[in-house]
Amino acid sequence: MYSFGYKERMRPSLAGAAAFVLLTASPAFSQNIQDHTYTSENIVAGATIYAARCAGCHGPNGDTVAGVDFRRGLFRRAVTDDDLVKAITAGTPASGMPSFVFPPDQMNRLIAFLRAGFDSSGPPVRLGDRARGRMHVEGKGRCLTCHRLNGRGARTAPDLSDVGALRAPSAIQRSLLDPTAGMFPINRPIRIVTRDGRILRGRRLNEDTFTVQIVEDESGRLMSLEKSDLREIELAKTSPMPAATTVLTADEIADVVAYLASQKGL
Amino acid sequence: MKLPGIVRFARLSAIAIGVVSAAAAVHLRAQVSYDRILRASAEPQNWLTYNGTYNSQRYSTLAQVTPANVSRLELKWVVQNQVFGAWQSNPLVVDGIMYVTQRPNDVMAVDARSGRLFWLYRHTPSPDAKVCCGANNRGVAILGDTLYLGTLDARLIAIDARNGKALWNVEVGDVKSGYSITLAPLVVKDKVIVGVGGGEFGIRGYVVAYDAATGKEAWRFYTIPGPGEPGHDTWAGDSWKTGGASIWVTGSYDPVLNLTYWGVGNPGPDWNPDQRKGDNLYSDSVVALDADTGHLRWHFQFTPNDGYDYDSTQVPILADLDWRGTPTKAMLWANRNGYFYVLNRETGRFLLGVPFVKVNWASGLDEKGRPIQTPQPEGAPTWPGNQGGTNWYPPAYSPRTGLFYFSAWDNYATIYRKETAVYEAGKPFYGGGFTVLAPTPAAPTAGIGRKGPINNWTNEVGKGVVMAIDPQTGQAKWRFDQFDVTDGGMLTTASDILFTGGREGYFLAFDARTGKLLWRINLGGQIVMAPITFQVDGRQYVSVIAGHTLMTFGLRD
Numbered sequence: 001m002y003s004f005g006y007k008e009r010m011r012p013s014l015a016g017a018a019a020f021v022l023l024t025a026s027p028a029f030s031q032n033i034q035d036h037t038y039t040s041e042n043i044v045a046g047a048t049i050y051a052a053r054c055a056g057c058h059g060p061n062g063d064t065v066a067g068v069d070f071r072r073g074l075f076r077r078a079v080t081d082d083d084l085v086k087a088i089t090a091g092t093p094a095s096g097m098p099s100f101v102f103p104p105d106q107m108n109r110l111i112a113f114l115r116a117g118f119d120s121s122g123p124p125v126r127l128g129d130r131a132r133g134r135m136h137v138e139g140k141g142r143c144l145t146c147h148r149l150n151g152r153g154a155r156t157a158p159d160l161s162d163v164g165a166l167r168a169p170s171a172i173q174r175s176l177l178d179p180t181a182g183m184f185p186i187n188r189p190i191r192i193v194t195r196d197g198r199i200l201r202g203r204r205l206n207e208d209t210f211t212v213q214i215v216e217d218e219s220g221r222l223m224s225l226e227k228s229d230l231r232e233i234e235l236a237k238t239s240p241m242p243a244a245t246t247v248l249t250a251d252e253i254a255d256v257v258a259y260l261a262s263q264k265g266l
Numbered sequence: 267m268k269l270p271g272i273v274r275f276a277r278l279s280a281i282a283i284g285v286v287s288a289a290a291a292v293h294l295r296a297q298v299s300y301d302r303i304l305r306a307s308a309e310p311q312n313w314l315t316y317n318g319t320y321n322s323q324r325y326s327t328l329a330q331v332t333p334a335n336v337s338r339l340e341l342k343w344v345v346q347n348q349v350f351g352a353w354q355s356n357p358l359v360v361d362g363i364m365y366v367t368q369r370p371n372d373v374m375a376v377d378a379r380s381g382r383l384f385w386l387y388r389h390t391p392s393p394d395a396k397v398c399c400g401a402n403n404r405g406v407a408i409l410g411d412t413l414y415l416g417t418l419d420a421r422l423i424a425i426d427a428r429n430g431k432a433l434w435n436v437e438v439g440d441v442k443s444g445y446s447i448t449l450a451p452l453v454v455k456d457k458v459i460v461g462v463g464g465g466e467f468g469i470r471g472y473v474v475a476y477d478a479a480t481g482k483e484a485w486r487f488y489t490i491p492g493p494g495e496p497g498h499d500t501w502a503g504d505s506w507k508t509g510g511a512s513i514w515v516t517g518s519y520d521p522v523l524n525l526t527y528w529g530v531g532n533p534g535p536d537w538n539p540d541q542r543k544g545d546n547l548y549s550d551s552v553v554a555l556d557a558d559t560g561h562l563r564w565h566f567q568f569t570p571n572d573g574y575d576y577d578s579t580q581v582p583i584l585a586d587l588d589w590r591g592t593p594t595k596a597m598l599w600a601n602r603n604g605y606f607y608v609l610n611r612e613t614g615r616f617l618l619g620v621p622f623v624k625v626n627w628a629s630g631l632d633e634k635g636r637p638i639q640t641p642q643p644e645g646a647p648t649w650p651g652n653q654g655g656t657n658w659y660p661p662a663y664s665p666r667t668g669l670f671y672f673s674a675w676d677n678y679a680t681i682y683r684k685e686t687a688v689y690e691a692g693k694p695f696y697g698g699g700f701t702v703l704a705p706t707p708a709a710p711t712a713g714i715g716r717k718g719p720i721n722n723w724t725n726e727v728g729k730g731v732v733m734a735i736d737p738q739t740g741q742a743k744w745r746f747d748q749f750d751v752t753d754g755g756m757l758t759t760a761s762d763i764l765f766t767g768g769r770e771g772y773f774l775a776f777d778a779r780t781g782k783l784l785w786r787i788n789l790g791g792q793i794v795m796a797p798i799t800f801q802v803d804g805r806q807y808v809s810v811i812a813g814h815t816l817m818t819f820g821l822r823d
Contacts, residue, residue: 060699185724208770209748
């Protein structure tokens with residue numbers, strides 16, 4: 001009656017078991033913020049700096065300070081790596097964060113660790129050019145056929161206007177390369193059969209034991225349904241989104257990652 | 267100003283039990299003697315201790331609300347919390363007055379029929395106060411006309427229940443070194459007993475009793491044995507000095523055995539057992555302490571050398587069972603480590619241990635109840651995860667149904683990582699961290715408390731279950747699966763209703779025998795505590811805290 005098509009194999013998300021080195025590690029780092037590759041070859045460095053200097057307040061999972069969640073790439077104000085460097089160096093005395101002055105190479109490792117959202121299991125992350133990224137999103141990537149972004153595009157897939165505040169660059173990249181692996185549980189397409197046989201397709205916005213709230217594809221309407229009124233609820237195992245590699249080059253994908261990571265909402 | 271209210275209250279209380287003489291009214295306002303607490307089950311109109319009675323069953327003989335009429339419950343009044351954050355407090359109700367705490371260390375005296383306040387006492391904790399998991403306080407204890415409050419800055423304060431003024435205020439632990447109190451104290455005889463939190467800050471835990479009249483320390487039991495004491499050698503090197511073993515949930519008391527029972531927290535650093543080789547007694551144990559002297563009578567350790575943060579800070583439920591044909595003073599315990607236990611509470615002997623959720627940190631228990639540990643490879647998930655198969659939220663036991671009720675987290679796992687922790691007084695002493703197993707890396711997951719009204723982590727990272735276990739078998743007689751995980755505590759009554767709630771904000775009433783859902787209402791905020799029930803003016807009430815609101819329900823007239 002209430003069948004879930006969940007993926008059988010849950011993928012673990014690893015935290016802090018890898019380190020990053022910036023290829024652009026140099027004193028000029030803070031000026032050169034538009035094209036970074038965070039490799040996984042030396043992850044322990046960034047994670048260790050974090051554990052020693054940051055975890056005391058930000059917690060082992062980076063989410064104990066209100067308004068900040070490092071695993072999701074959620075910062076209070078910072079958008080670019082340069083912003084992050086400034087925030088760490090200056091501190092925010094009003095909210096109790098002291099200033100931390102790191103040598104550039106250490107700062108780069110720390111930033112890489114934050115940018116990777118504590119996730120060492122994924123591939124290295126590359127951020128390209130934001131302006132070009134926007135072009136690809138709106139143009140050849142055809143992202144707005146399903147997604148909405150800053151008031152434009154369709155509504156059948158999640159709105160991306162604040163994706164940079166919800167997901168780390170590594171997670172955005174993963175979703176582009178392997179949409180099914182990167183799909184958050186709540187975003188699984190849902191198919192519902194009501195007691196009177198009506199079929200509804202859409203996406204869940206919220207769910208609890210007794211009810212489910214969806215946005216329905218066909219009408220775009222918000223619907224709140226009592227599960228006891230439903231004959232069937234089915235969740236898709238796979239994402240309907242094609243992998244970005246089928247339409248974009250590796251450089252173009254890096255540009256898109258940079259653009260989406262900068263979308264922090266209003 | 268206050269006098270008319272008191273007089274009026276006394277009069278109404280008197281009418282409530284059908285006594286109208288002035289002398290009886292005075293009697294009704296009599297002090298809460300130890301004798302009354304001892305016989306708390308004989309006055310079910312009140313809720314005199316954290317768990318209602320010394321045996322902590324959270325079972326009330328009130329039966330006005332029944333499975334047949336529970337759907338006629340309606341909201342009678344609310345008190346809105348003025349301080350935000352998870353509200354984990356358990357109210358007491360004494361002769362028509364409710365005493366409830368709110369963050370960080372406020373106490374309120376409330377008219378239990380209307381929700382109007384008599385007074386508010388505010389203790390502002392020292393800015394040095396540190397707690398791992400929120401500025402929680404789980405309630406007060408009462409003896410005589412005095413309330414007892416443990417504070418986030420590790421103080422114990424006696425408060426005059428009539429006017430909310432402090433009577434004495436003593437230091438229980440060093441706030442600068444990370445000591446704190448979040449539990450509701452336990453009063454036994456002329457003593458008030460508390461324990462200290464701070465298991466994430468490298469404390470050395472203890473249970474400590476004070477003279478209720480003066481605040482003078484009566485006895486102290488360290489949950490980590492010092493040099494020369496039995497069990498000291500279960501800590502390698504100097505690790506005992508910073509081994510945690512905090513006490514942050516109220517214990518139980520058996521007056522016949524004169525034993526108090528306390529669940530002990532995790533060893534520290536939390537996630538690096540290599541830094542404290544050995545069993546790490548009495549972390550993750552239950553200790554049975556003589557109520558007069560604090561001497562250890564027995565202990566049982568659930569999780570030796572724990573690397574998973576499996577605090578054993580659950581409420582010890584004391585129940586007298588027929589155990590395989592022998593009348594047995596038993597203790598029932600669903601542990602954070604995923605096993606349900608039955609122990610003999612006279613001796614600490616292990617009687618039964620059965621996993622109630624998926625467990626892979628151990629392959630089973632030996633004949634003495636010691637786990638056969640099977641640590642998972644680095645990077646592999648461990649079931650149950652860090653928040654445990656269950657946690658601190660109070661369970662319940664009904665002598666009528668013979669069932670043990672609690673909230674479990676099912677299909678919830680975490681991946682742990684170890685790091686070397688360096689001790690610095692008052693600083694976090696974690697020794698690593700953990701990540702909740704999720705179908706997608708960095709997907710939202712369930713953690714401590716609910717962070718918002720949208721469940722975008724879904725039940726793919728674990729789900730809450732109301733579980734009714736038959737202690738004779740350790741098997742669930744019934745279960746009710748929820749979509750989100752839950753921190754809901756339990757309340758059961760002589761009309762065979764089980765009340766609970768969860769993070770989704772539903773307040774739920776079940777048939778305690780069958781698990782049939784009888785009634786639900788959306789209260790719009792997470793329920794992270796157990797409901798209580800009481801009676802005033804002949805009317806049974808049920809109170810529950812959801813989100814920032816304490817709501818009290820009664821039957822529609």
